[in-house]
Every structure is written in structure tokens, then in C-alpha cells.
Amino acid sequence: MTKLSVNINKFATIRNSRGGNNPDVVKAAIDAQAFGADGVTVHPRPDERHIRYSDVRAIRNIITTEFNIEGNCLEQKFVDLVLEVLPDQVTLVPDAEGQLTSDHGWDTIRQRDYLIDIIRTFKKAGIRTSIFVDPLREMVEGAAETGTDRIELYTESYAREYSQNRTQAILPYIDAAKLANQLGLGINAGHDLDLQNLRYFAENLPFLDEVSIGHALICDALYLGYENAIQLYKRQLNHS
Template identity: 60%
Template sequence: MTKLSVNINKIATLRNARGGNVPDLLKVAADIQEFGAQGITIHPRPDERHIRYQDARDLKSVVYTEFNIEGNPALKFIDLVLEVKPEQVTLVPDADDAITSNAGWDTVKNKAFLTEIIQEFKRHNIRTSVFVDPDLAMVEGAKEIGADRIELYTESFAHQYGLGNQKAILPYSEAAALATSLGLGVNAGHDLSLDNIRFFKQNVPGLLEVSIGHALIAEALYLGLDNVINGYLHRLK
């Protein structure tokens, strides 16, 4: 079964909108795990507009499944990850002012930079994943820099699938097959939803984990968090 890691950035956004502690981020993280999710993902950004750096520290004692911290490996982010020591760190090349992640790494162009960072995380026994587009050269580059896993950036698939283009899955199937053959684990995330997750899972070989936040929280407004999480778990079997 592919694991479901729930990104709770949007819970933090809602909390921050009023300046208090409603909703309680730590309680929501605990509830998400109780409902069956196998991981919690956060993506702190430098301006802390949703997840705060202190949230990462506080969540360490709450997350008993898998803790995944995503972000651009600036010095402050690296220091946070080394302090918290999550089970997984996912490196994402987003700009400081990006609304959301919008591209994968060029693992060839950034080989030296990423290799050094990944080696540092590995020295602390933190599994490393790199965010990449479904490009075979970028997958091969991920192997060269020493990553443990790739996370396939799925926005293009989700958009095309919503238009009825099922062939949009093909680059992802090929990238995942290559990654598996190279000994890389395969994660995926961005705009995956209850509508497209089953098809994605069925057509991407070796899919170990999906990280889902925005769509899942939006769906939970209508269906409830427990129901939505179990809907994903059912589709990922």
C-alpha cells in the first residue's frame, strides 16, 4: 500500500489568520494520524506565513508515524532539519516568495550543491528526497547526487487528467520505473486529489508515498477529515 502523508500547511494558514491557536495544529496532526494517515508533512517558508519554524519543533513530539519536512535548503532550513531530525527531508527549489511549489530541481545543473546538502543530512540518518519533474535525466541526476528518493511533481498530471487526458500519466510511469530500476524510492505530490489519486496509483509503479495537503483539506470542508483520509487510504490500497 502507498503511504499517505498529510501536509498540514493549510491548517496553519487557517490558524494564523486569527492570530490564536484555533485550529490547534498539534491536535489536528494527532487526529490525522489517529484517522489512519501514515505521515505528517510540513513545508515551512522563510516568512512563516503558514507553518512556523517553532511548529516543526513542537510537532516532533506529536508525530509518531513519519515526519516529512519539505523546503528549499537555505541555511536556516538546513539548521531546522538537523535540529528536529525528521524521518524524511524533501528538498524543493521554491523561491522565497512562491505561493506554492512550481517546479522540480534541475539535478544535473545543481549536482554539486545538492550532493553536499544530501551528504550532510545522511550523516544525521535523515532520509532525503528531491522534488523533480517527470524527466528521465532529472531522475538519473537524483541518483548521482545520492538522494534516497524522488518526489514527482504532479501538477501537470493533475491538470491534464482533469481535462480528460489520461495519457498525461505516461511520463510519470516512465520516471517511476527508471527510479525504481536505479534503486530510488518514489514519492509524489502536488494537486493530487480524491478524483485522480486512484488512477495515479494504478499507473505509477513502485509508488511508496504521496504527500497531499491543499486538496485534502479542501475536500474535508465538505466530507470531514476522517472520511477524506479514509477515502485516500482506500484508493491507495
């Protein structure tokens, strides 16, 4: 069954807009677990404009489900944090400095040697690794050569094209997933998955281990309630 990891960055964005500790990000992690999420994801950025490094440390102390930290491993500060808190999984994302949101995967061919080294560092510490990739065969093949445990398929193009032609939109992802499985890689997915497009994606993508969803789920929670939103997303996955 595909697992749901809830990205709680948006709670921190709201908190930081006013100062103080409302909403409480640590409580958001605790509640995600209590409401049925299979994991909690955070994405600290160097400017700490949403999740702060202190949040990551505090969540590590209370987490009882899977903890996934994603971010830019080109930043030594991020590498040091991950090695300090030892999450269950680290997801490596090739963000540029100051980037609003992740918008592309690694070039696993051009950046192969770097990825081999940094993945070895995390795996030596006992942390499962996943790297963000576009649904391209050559990038999946390159990922397999880095030693990563999993890939996370960047699903923005699927989400964008879903309403026009969902059958066509998912084809490159199916191809990438089948190839990844053949190469011994686990498969995660994320970015712009929501209540409209998630079920079809999960039903049709083979070997899908986990999805990480934040923005859409938190937006839905504003109208539907946090617990209800998590359960609705879980229901889409359980139907697959």
C-alpha cells in the same frame, strides 16, 4: 502499499489569518495519525506564513508516525531546523523566496554538486532524503547521481491534464518511475493530487512508495470531515 502523508500547512494558514491557536496545528498532526494517515508533512517557509518553525518543533515532540519536512534547503534556517528536529524524511524543494507554492523540480544536472553536498549533510544525520523532480528522464538520472534516497515526482502537469487525457498525462510519470526504480531510487509523488485523480495515478504508477497531499485533502475535509477525508484518500490508494 502506497503510504499517505497528510500535509497540514492549511491548518496553519487558517490559524494565522486570525491569530491565536485555532485551529491547533499540533492537534491536526495528532488527529491525522489517529485518523489513519501514514505520515504527516509540513512545509515551513522563511516568512512562516503558515507552518512556523515552533510548530515543527512541537510536532516532533508528539509525532508517532512518519514525519516529513519539506522545504527550501537553500535557506540555512531550514537546514538548521531539519538537523535540530531530525525528521524521518526531508524533502528538498527548489522554492524561490516568497513563492506561493512549489511549481517545479530541481535541475539535478546544473545543481548536482550542491545537491550532493546538502544530501550528504542530511544523510549523515540519519535522515532519509527525497528531492522534488519533474518527470523527465534526464532529471531522474541526475537525481540518482546526487545520492538521494528518493525522488518526489511533481504531479501538477498530471493533475492539469487528467481530465483531458489521463492515459497520456500519466505516461511521463510511468517512464520516470520505472527509470528511478532501475537506478535504485524510492518514489514519492505530490502536488494537486485529489480524490478525482489519485486512484488512477496510484493504480498505474509502478513502485510508488508515498504520496503527500495537503490542499485538496483539507478542502475536502471542510465538506466531508477530517477523518472521513483521510479515509477516502486512503481508500483510493488501497484500491491500487
